[in-house]
Amino acid sequence: MYKILLVEDNEMNRDMLSRRLKRKGYEIIIAVDGGEGIEKAISEKPDLILMDMSLPVLDGWEATKQLKSKDETKSTPIIALTAHAMAGDHQKAINAGCDDYDTKPIELPRLLGKIESFLH
Numbered sequence: 001m002y003k004i005l006l007v008e009d010n011e012m013n014r015d016m017l018s019r020r021l022k023r024k025g026y027e028i029i030i031a032v033d034g035g036e037g038i039e040k041a042i043s044e045k046p047d048l049i050l051m052d053m054s055l056p057v058l059d060g061w062e063a064t065k066q067l068k069s070k071d072e073t074k075s076t077p078i079i080a081l082t083a084h085a086m087a088g089d090h091q092k093a094i095n096a097g098c099d100d101y102d103t104k105p106i107e108l109p110r111l112l113g114k115i116e117s118f119l120h
Contacts, residue, residue: 002119003027005046007037007063008081009055013104017050020108026115034058038066041073048118050111051098053082061096068097077118081106 004026008014018028029044031037035058041049049067053060060080067073080093083104093101100114 001025001027002047003029005029005031005040005044005049007031008052009033017106034060034063037063041067041076046076048115049076049078051078051080053080064097079114
């Protein structure tokens, strides 16, 4: 079973996405801010990270940069999740170290395709 770390501060988004991913057979670990996301990425060693970019404490941009600079987490794929679908945001996510990017509201089939491309 693949383990996914979901870093999301919005409770409704977190619950909906985690339930849907669990039904697809993934083990889900939750973090509610970027700092907790870094801690859980190191301690739980997920196969993939879904990173909301607008987070309290430490935002997703900075959390991603820190994860990609650490030997133990630099190879873990990170998919940015953001409601900010502005021109340039995709490139900004890639520049921060994200391996891919998806917009909110989440379209599950599209996101699953991205997740599966990294895990299989």
